[in-house]
Amino acid sequence: MLSNSYNQLLVLCSFLVAILASYTALDMAGRVAAATGNAKRWWLAGGAFAMGLGIWSMHFIGMLAFSLPIPLGYDPLITFASLLAAIGASVFALWLVCQPTLPWQRLTLGALLMGSGIAAMHYTGMAAMRMLPGIRYDPLLFTLSIIIAVAASGAALWIAFRLRSGSPHLMLARCTAAVIMGGAIVGMHYTGMAASQFPLGSFCGAANSGIATNWLALLVIVVTLAVLAIALIVSVLDNRMAAHTAVLAESLAEANHELMHLALHDNLTKLPNRLLLEDRLAQAIQKAERDRGRFALIFMDLDGFKAVNDAYGHHIGDGLLIDVADRIRRCVRAQDTIARLGGDEFVLMLELAGPEGAASVAEALVDAIDQPFNVHRHLLSVSASVGIALYPDDGRDQRELMANADAAMYHAKDSGRNGYCFFEASMNANAQSQLQLMHDLRLALGRKELELHYQPKFDAVSGRVIGAEALLRWRHPKHGLISPDAFLGHAERSGLVLQIGDWVLDEACRQMRAWHDRGHVDWSIAVNLSAVQFAHASLPATVEATLLRHALAPSRLTLEITETTAMRDAEASLVILRQLAAAGVNISIDDFGTGYSSLLYLKRLPANELKIDRGFVNELAHDSDDAAIVSAIVALGQTLNLNIVAEGVETAAQQDFLTRLGCDSLQGFLLGRPVPADDFPCAAAEEVIR
Structure with missing residues (x-):
């Protein structure tokens, strides 16, 4: 048998290319998994080419590192066929790891197919030398190289699947995995090379008509590194753009949430506004109809607020409204709704079993508001007039309940203020009369x-x-x-x-x-x-x-x-x-x-x-x-x-x-x-x- 030797520098280069190719494969798997639509297909095609080229280059550089005491060369068509085998295996690998799940049956089948593709690439590359007589292979080492290819493929698929999305230490995990995968690929290659035996008198049929090896190693290394580097740079830029887009999307989501909150809440007191109150009132009516329940709608207006606002200015008036809202919150339960309709008008919606609960809350409100307020070192006094309408007794829709609670509130004002009244049917006529009087005035x-x-x-x-x-x-x-x-x-x-x-x-x-x-x-x-x-x-x-x-x-x-x-x-x-x-x-x-x-x-x-x-x-x-x-x-x-x-x-x-x-x-x-x-x-x- 012909004796052989290896160029240690090219062996090291092949190992480094294997690691870089493995890292590129892991990164491409993450990009393909994250992409959608046409972008997903482009990332799959580009990633498979870069990954296949990297794996093929590692094998080819390893073969270029191999030397015999005879001239060597490589048939271009057969060499190109081995590259296609590497790219084909890479397409399959990237497609497989980007599926939603990877059960062990699919992982096993994928490892067999991908391992066979890598082995086919290697031994097709060996055939590109067109040795006469043909290369003999040690059966044990040949089988071992196939097993290593399949095992390496299975490990690579599993690792790529697990690392395709973010993790707390994604960069370190990918680097570690790339070293392991690169070592496995190199192990398969050199095991396959060790299985090769060249009889005495053999010669390379592609030595004179094939590709010369004196400059090919450098060209392959440069081209491969350039392709892998470009792929990684594009991936990093896309990742940063995706991260920036994610930040913008998150900011937009927060802005939308804030806009929605502003649309449904009073800007001053942060209480629900009329729009949100109407929605919750509609839900309360549906729930009460379904469960045959009851609830109270309480309409509250401040007595003397306009005088405070005019005397001290809107700044003090706004501070007073904020303090009033805080006192109202302390008088009700967390599940009750408090809304500000505008000005000094507040509405409460309370779930209750009977009118006694509404009266208790109304009395607490009147007592709380009647206490002096200290707003920006001004001691202010206002009172509350409260009207109460009960569902379903005093109305079965939003408009009727609001109108009747409002009428009860005005009755409380006409009765001396600083108190509360339950709605009575006779109040409607009086409320209508008061509204007409306001219009005429x-x-x-x-x-x-x-x-x-x-x-x-x-x-x-x-x-x-x-x-x-x-x-x-x-x-x-x-x-x-x-x-x-x-x-x-x-x-x-x-x-x-x-x-x-x-x-x-x-x-x-x-x-x-x-x-x-x-x-x-x-x-x-x-x-x-x-x-x-x-x-x-x-x-x-x-x-x-x-x-x-x-x-x-x-x-x-x-x-x-x-x-x-x-x-x-x-x-x-x-x-x-x-x-x-x-x-x-x-x-x-x-x-x-x-x-x-x-x-x-x-x-x-x-x-x-x-x-x-x-x-x-x-x-x-x-x-x-x-x-x-x-x-x-x-x-x-x-x-x-x-x-x-x-x-x-x-x-x-x-x-x-x-x-x-x-x-x-x-x-x-x-x-x-x-x-x-x-x-x-x-x-x-x-x-x-x-």
């Missing part, structure tokens, strides 16, 4: 249905008219003349009170200008300010503009605010009142004695006048306590150099008592009722003056 200004009546004010000593108080009336086309008590509460809740208040101020100043032009230049006009109007930042500018528009001296206008309004936020009130006083406007503290004034703040208020509440005047003849209170108020006013006005004078005894006490001016039905401007007693006043 919005149109009243444009239709010029609002008007002022004027109650004369008299000098207590001389009895002459010194001015008038402007009192608002609404001449409704159907209901006739309506007093402000019936509609101002609605105006405050709807925000119309500012527009109405500006109209009242303008109309009163216009009328006083007309009376001045008729000669009553010493008269003054008194206008009542609502709490919302008084707290609005534009009030001083509005007053100055109105006086300027009607050429009315500021001293001829008296603005009346209630004691409660002035003391609600004494420091803020001081700022506004000082601005008005600086403009020359008179300030009157109305309903004095009914609130909770601090004498310290009263002393600091730039007021010109105290107005004794009619409640004290009514009982002067029968109640010594009221007489003592009135005497104390008059004495206090005189000490602070304030004018004292008593309203509600209805008897001569009251007039005489108040005059003797030292009141400066009087109002009341005894002296003059509120009348339209055309009916104001100007002629009588002129006679008194003359």
